[in-house]
Amino acid sequence: MGSVVISLDAELGWGFHDLESLPGRRVEAGRRGWSTMLELLETYEIPATWAVVGHLMLESCDGRHADHPAPDEWFERERTTWRDREDLRFCPDLVTDLLESDVDHEFASHSFSHVLFDRPETDAEIAAAELERSVEIAADWGLSIDSFVYPRNGVGHRDVLAEYGVRAYRGRSPTGDGVWGLLDSTIRDRSMLVEPTIDEYGLVDVPASLFLFGFEGPARTVAESIWRDPMVVQVRRGIDEAVRRDGVFHMWLHPNNLVGKQDDRRMRAILEYLDRRRSETDLRVETMNRIAQRTVDGNVTTASDADGGVISVSRPAPASRSND
Ligand SMILES: [Zn+2]
Numbered sequence: 053m054g055s056v057v058i059s060l061d062a063e064l065g066w067g068f069h070d071l072e073s074l075p076g077r078r079v080e081a082g083r084r085g086w087s088t089m090l091e092l093l094e095t096y097e098i099p100a101t102w103a104v105v106g107h108l109m110l111e112s113c114d115g116r117h118a119d120h121p122a123p124d125e126w127f128e129r130e131r132t133t134w135r136d137r138e139d140l141r142f143c144p145d146l147v148t149d150l151l152e153s154d155v156d157h158e159f160a161s162h163s164f165s166h167v168l169f170d171r172p173e174t175d176a177e178i179a180a181a182e183l184e185r186s187v188e189i190a191a192d193w194g195l196s197i198d199s200f201v202y203p204r205n206g207v208g209h210r211d212v213l214a215e216y217g218v219r220a221y222r223g224r225s226p227t228g229d230g231v232w233g234l235l236d237s238t239i240r241d242r243s244m245l246v247e248p249t250i251d252e253y254g255l256v257d258v259p260a261s262l263f264l265f266g267f268e269g270p271a272r273t274v275a276e277s278i279w280r281d282p283m284v285v286q287v288r289r290g291i292d293e294a295v296r297r298d299g300v301f302h303m304w305l306h307p308n309n310l311v312g313k314q315d316d317r318r319m320r321a322i323l324e325y326l327d328r329r330r331s332e333t334d335l336r337v338e339t340m341n342r343i344a345q346r347t348v349d350g351n352v353t354t355a356s357d358a359d360g361g362v363i364s365v366s367r368p369a370p371a372s373r374s375n376d
């Protein structure tokens with residue numbers, strides 16, 4: 053049976069607060085994109101994994117976070133240019149909308165303050181603080197964290213994730229993002245399906261297949277003016293491949309990628325097609341957590357020794373990875 057996963061990096065201002073120059077339209081699109089995605093997913097009854105930045109779930113803060121081991125400057129924007137921009141720093145309202153949706157979305161984590169886990173300056177203490185706060189805030193809301201999406205996909209400190217009870221994370225796409233990914237999967241005919249695996253910490257890596265807004269700017273404008281949205285074409289191929297080969301196709305985006313009407317149209321076309329293929333075939337739409345559960349279950353073997361009934365999880369040998 054084929055499966056499609058959609059994950060969203062829900063971050064409002066936190067996805068940009070460390071950048072010198074801000075992509076203004078993206079920054080301002082966070083709230084509209086969030087609400088639009090909730091509406092569209094509800095229209096087509098499609099569940100997604102929403103990885104939320106923990107800080108957004110606070111009502112207020114002092115802008116200092118003195119007990120957080122990150123350097124002082126990390127929260128500087130909260131005290132300066134975004135001092136009066138609570139709408140970029142907090143959104144308990146939008147998180148409530150997400151939790152109250154008629155669709156059974158997965159609530160997941162995108163860290164507490166969008167710390168980049170693959171940077172050398174992010175030590176284990178900072179990583180642990182990000183997880184600890186996220187887990188605490190989630191608990192205050194009566195939630196737990198099963199899945200994690202790394203800020204800017206920078207995989208690192210996987211042991212810390214495991215320590216805090218995370219079960220799954222989104223790994224990097226085997227094909228590139230943007231135009232290179234497009235070339236990989238169209239011209240070189242690379243598969244867009246991904247294979248979830250269990251790492252040496254017992255975490256399930258659910259790699260991304262495709263970033264839905266990696267093909268932007270002038271190239272997109274030209275393509276769309278003479279042809280239909282190339283990203284929709286790509287996604288259709290991915291969904292069809294999942295159906296045909298019983299694999300997992302995992303697409304992702306930020307709500308703030310929905311900057312305007314043409315982005316809304318793209319998402320509507322994608323979800324409409326997914327809904328149609330789901331009704332025509334045995335294709336499923338699943339959350340990252342569900343995929344993780346299935347992956348672990350598939351790896352569970354009953355020991356055949358005399359004790360019987362002993363369950364063991366088979367894990368691959370530790371792999372050396374360059375980015376953690
Ligand atoms: Zn704060």
Ligand SMILES: [Zn+2]
Pocket residue numbers: 061063067162166202203204
């Ligand atoms: Zn992010």
